[in-house]
Each structure stands twice: as C-alpha cells, then as structure tokens.
Amino acid sequence: MIGPSGTTRLAGVIGDPVRHSLSPALHNAAFAHLGLDWTYVAFEVPAGGGADAVAAMRALGIDGLSVTMPLKAEVAEACDELSPAAEMLGAVNCVRRSGDRLIGENTDGVGFVNSLRSQAGVELAGKHAVVLGAGGAARAVVVALVSEGASVTIVNRSVERAMQAAELGKRAATAAGIGSSMSVMVGAPGAIRDADLVVNATPLGMRGTDPMPAPAELLRQGQIVVDLIYMPAVTPILEVADEAGAQFLNGTGMLLFQAAEQFKMWTGRDAPVRAMGAAVGLDIAG
Secondary structure (H helix, E strand, C coil): CCCCCCCCCEEEECCCCCCCHHHHHHHHHHHHHCCCEEEEEEEEEECHHHHHHHHHHHHHCCCEEEECCCHHHHHHHHHHHCCHHHHHCCCCEEEEECCEEEEEEECCCHCCCCCCHHHHCCCCCCEEEEEEEECHHHHHHHHHHCCCEEEEEEEHHHHHHHHHHHHHHHHHHHHHHCCCCCCCEECCCCHHHHCEEEEECCCCCCCCCCCCCCEEEEECCEEEEECCCCCCCCCCHHHHHHHHHCEEECCCHHHHHHHHHHHHHHCCCCCCCHHHHHCCCCCCCC
C-alpha cells in the first residue's frame, strides 16, 4: 500500500481525549476501499482550542474535520456557516469546505437514525422513545427521533436541562411539520416501562464503577435498548437489556453511520459502510 504523498488530502478528528477514537480506522478503511489518496488522523485539542483548530484547518488546507467533545460548541462559533441541524443544536461534529468557506455540520442525528434502520430494521414513526440524558448527544438524538415521527420522553437528573432539550425537540417537530406539543416531553424513569426504544445518552457506563442510568427492572422483552457509549462494547444497561430479552445496540453503529455522512460530504462519494463497519468489528449489509 502506498503511503501519504505530497498530493494526499488530509482529514482528522479533534477533541480531548481523542487517542482512543475509532474514527481513524473507519475513515482510513473507506479511503483504502475506494482507492482515494486521503488519510485521516487524530489531533488532541483541549477545551478552548476549537477556534484555533478551525483556523489551522483553514491555514493548512485540511479538507475535513470531525469534532468531538469538548469542542462541538466552540467549533460552531468558529465556522463561516452552519447547517440547519448544527444551528439548531448549537453544536458541530463535522466541518467541510465549500470553496473558501468552512461549513459546520452535525451528522449525529442522521447517524443515529441510520444505525437503527440498518442494525435493527426500525422505522421510528409512531414509536415511543425514552432518552436518558439531556446533553449534546441526547439533544441530537431527540431532534432526530422527533423529526422521524417518534414521540419522545426525556429523563434527566436536571429537570431544567431536560426542559431545554424538550423545547429543542418541539422546535424540531414544528420544523418537520409535525407540530404537536405532545411529541416530546419531560418525564420520570417509569416512562421506560412503556417505551419501544430506550436510549442511554449519558456517560454512565463508561467506567466499571458507574451506576445504572435507569432502574434495571423497567427494561423488558420487546424493547430496543441503545447505549451511545461504544467503549466498553457492553455497558451495564446493555447487560440488563440482554437479560431482560430486549434487543440491544451500543454506540458503534451510530459512530459508523455519522462518519459515513461526513465521508460523503468531504469526498463526494458514497461511503463504503460495509468496509468501514468491518474495520470496527461490525457486520453491516450493503
């Protein structure tokens, strides 16, 4: 395999921490599969460095950036323009070039929806989802779910933050022409019992000492339980979901499909999702 040369185009991921990221494996597998003269690397950029990273993208001619925590809001402020999704969320997870302008995008929501469709065969219209958490990832998921016609209940320790996420969901419902004020609401953990879909969008589960993000006895057979965490691959809530007979997914699929959207934005080519999935241990049809 020929290595990078003077004509190689560069993309990368910025965040802190970022050295554990699976994004280089995903994108470099895609470039290799299609024979593209691109390479993708990880740049560790701490909080406060988002604007400098965007300036470096401009100065160095970097063709694409993925953005992870804690830089999504900082990068949104540094871009020349934001997509509707990124503007609504106030967060950017991808920067692409359009001529001399840098456009901030957010592919988290579409990545989540596409992962559910591909991995679980789920169509979301008419489904009831409970989202645990109200941070950036949770908000992206809420907006995506509501836009697809699902009703959403947000469960979060801070009711104020849950209400903010719910208001964002209502705006998304209106933008999607749904407009029902009841399509998204704030609730208690008991709402999980009647949910079709349960999504853990909190960081609880990343460490072995973390408590469960929701009472274990509320999970049941017939549900789909998704944890946006992908390291470890099986978190406590997914272990309980398995024991309860529920279908369960970790966050690797969302990572894959949001990366696929970014790949297409940068290269203009459809992402080879099967090759990308194989690079991170996922068997994806297509």
